[in-house]
Amino acid sequence: MLTLLRDLRRQRRRLALAAPDRGRSLALRHVDAGSCNGCEHELTLASGPHYDLQRFGLGIVASPRHADVLLVTGAVTTRMHEPLLAAYRAMPEPRRVAALGDCALGCGLLGAAAELVGPVEAVLPVDLRIPGCPPTPAEIAEALLRLVDGRL
Amino acid sequence: MSPHRERVAAALADGFRFGGLHATSDGAWVRTLLVAPDGSARLESVPVRDGRAPTIVDLAPAAGWDEREAHDLQGVRFDGHEPLRPLALHDLRLERWTVPVRGRDPYQVAVGPIHAGVIESGHFRFHVVGDRILHLDARLFYKHRGLERAAEGRTLEQGLAYASRACGACTVANGLAYAQACEEALGLEPTRGLARARTLLLELERAWSHLNDVAAICAGVGLAAGTARFLALTERARRLNARLAGHRFLFGSVRVGGSALEVDGRTARAAREELAAVRAESRRAWRELLFNASFQERLPEVGAVPAADAARLGATGPAARAAGLAEDVRSASPRLAYDGFEPAVPERAAGDVQARLEQRGLELEQTFALLDGLLDGALAPAAAERAAPERAVGVGRVESARGATSCVVERSGDVLRRLRLRTGSYANWPVVARAAAGGLLPDFPLVNKSFELCYACADR
Numbered sequence: 001m002l003t004l005l006r007d008l009r010r011q012r013r014r015l016a017l018a019a020p021d022r023g024r025s026l027a028l029r030h031v032d033a034g035s036c037n038g039c040e041h042e043l044t045l046a047s048g049p050h051y052d053l054q055r056f057g058l059g060i061v062a063s064p065r066h067a068d069v070l071l072v073t074g075a076v077t078t079r080m081h082e083p084l085l086a087a088y089r090a091m092p093e094p095r096r097v098a099a100l101g102d103c104a105l106g107c108g109l110l111g112a113a114a115e116l117v118g119p120v121e122a123v124l125p126v127d128l129r130i131p132g133c134p135p136t137p138a139e140i141a142e143a144l145l146r147l148v149d150g151r152l
Numbered sequence: 153m154s155p156h157r158e159r160v161a162a163a164l165a166d167g168f169r170f171g172g173l174h175a176t177s178d179g180a181w182v183r184t185l186l187v188a189p190d191g192s193a194r195l196e197s198v199p200v201r202d203g204r205a206p207t208i209v210d211l212a213p214a215a216g217w218d219e220r221e222a223h224d225l226q227g228v229r230f231d232g233h234e235p236l237r238p239l240a241l242h243d244l245r246l247e248r249w250t251v252p253v254r255g256r257d258p259y260q261v262a263v264g265p266i267h268a269g270v271i272e273s274g275h276f277r278f279h280v281v282g283d284r285i286l287h288l289d290a291r292l293f294y295k296h297r298g299l300e301r302a303a304e305g306r307t308l309e310q311g312l313a314y315a316s317r318a319c320g321a322c323t324v325a326n327g328l329a330y331a332q333a334c335e336e337a338l339g340l341e342p343t344r345g346l347a348r349a350r351t352l353l354l355e356l357e358r359a360w361s362h363l364n365d366v367a368a369i370c371a372g373v374g375l376a377a378g379t380a381r382f383l384a385l386t387e388r389a390r391r392l393n394a395r396l397a398g399h400r401f402l403f404g405s406v407r408v409g410g411s412a413l414e415v416d417g418r419t420a421r422a423a424r425e426e427l428a429a430v431r432a433e434s435r436r437a438w439r440e441l442l443f444n445a446s447f448q449e450r451l452p453e454v455g456a457v458p459a460a461d462a463a464r465l466g467a468t469g470p471a472a473r474a475a476g477l478a479e480d481v482r483s484a485s486p487r488l489a490y491d492g493f494e495p496a497v498p499e500r501a502a503g504d505v506q507a508r509l510e511q512r513g514l515e516l517e518q519t520f521a522l523l524d525g526l527l528d529g530a531l532a533p534a535a536a537e538r539a540a541p542e543r544a545v546g547v548g549r550v551e552s553a554r555g556a557t558s559c560v561v562e563r564s565g566d567v568l569r570r571l572r573l574r575t576g577s578y579a580n581w582p583v584v585a586r587a588a589a590g591g592l593l594p595d596f597p598l599v600n601k602s603f604e605l606c607y608a609c610a611d612r
Contacts, residue, residue, distance in 0.1 A: 030270050031266055032272045032295070032607075034295045035272070036319055037272055037319055037609075038323075038401055038403075040271070040272060041401075042400075044270050045386065045390070048380065048383035048384060049380045049381075049384045050387045062269070077294065077295055077296060077297060079242050079294045079295075079296060080265065080273055080294050083273070087266055110297065110302060111298050114298060115296055133403065134401070
């Protein structure tokens, strides 16, 4: 276990983002509105040992009731439209919406018009755009840090 | 019995396996994919009359989801498939899509479509008594983007995006099944070089995917150290993908009729060294899992699927092999470079969470060994060669990290008329429901993670 912790510390020093003093935090609630699962896999690694978003105060929470930011992946499908709105409505103010990945931003959308409502912006006010197909964990981390630092 | 049902029954009696079923986009024909023991595939077609076709779900229970999908999306009714529950249609009353459960104090627990972690969207309805699960109705298709329908009318080249972007985690497998289907229709055969490049891509995808699956099982138990170590390895595998093919998930690396993958000798050597290091670290991390008693305690007899049920329900991939079914598309893939491949089956093929975890460990070893051989020397762009007459329909079959993935392409000239992608995840979802039944509700996340299926792959 101690070896593991030492390894992790070394990995972080070698590979990860700079960690200036940050006094704030944001609770994130992820909603998959119709992704290809690529953004989910990169978001998972953003919380993994190489990037470790938690040490910046960025944590994924289990309920929208506990969330500051709704992190939405994928183009919004007709079947996810209502659940997405329900998650947003459940969030306390102030709340932000981040669109994660090109599909959520409406770039290069694939699918049948009858099955898709459109990009996240067609449904919710978007505060943060994180482009990429999918965005890498480093890109996700940097975009979210801009949000936590209030540089947005 | 109708002649169609007789033909299907005779093929199944001859050792053919059900490989998928779809309706043409106008709902005029239903086609059943049958796979021979040597891996060759054939389609049995039956015309739809007055909107009805004979069911085969009694002959091949694995066709259940396919027939429900053909009903919801192409409007075909299947005579004898009763009740024909909706699969893709959601605006129906609860009683229409759930199995009635009666008895002493059963109640339902509804979970999703939005889950508590970073997980894809899907809805599970557990019928329980206390913590004991009597039955699980999984309602997916929340992520249904109509990809197959949207691909119709496009060129064969354009269609690739719809197949390969159906799922980011299985993009190589899905894209390759599509490319092989197109190439069979076009009468093209891959050269040695093309087969090698594609096999490399497929195994690179399996490597990160299996490492991720082990991390997911650790997360399902709550072993943070195991999760962290295997997620770190997943990251290294994805970085290697980016170095070799320019994309962490290998997007854009599969093409119809050829491969543009170019790897010089130095990069290939460096990749081999990195893979050897990842393999060594994965073995060390694996050993720690083996000697962690409280972790191991959580695994045996949880989410068990007996071999007979796995076969009946059409389980495939690691989930099937962990139950003792020694089936793997790679052992019969003449279009790829898998000469002499033998499927791995664990010693204790109990079909439970422990066996599915052990299966990932065995397959990681196979994949690392394959990758080491495939990266012996530079790779150059390659093209397929004309070898057979053209056909209107082509079939491609590939072993993804989750099992057999098949793609059927129907075309006229260069225009796609129908694209059907049946992924390993799609085949295995009914098996997850079987694995959950009889178990405890708090064990379900672990059982689900031991399959680690994609929702995107199933919903399309």
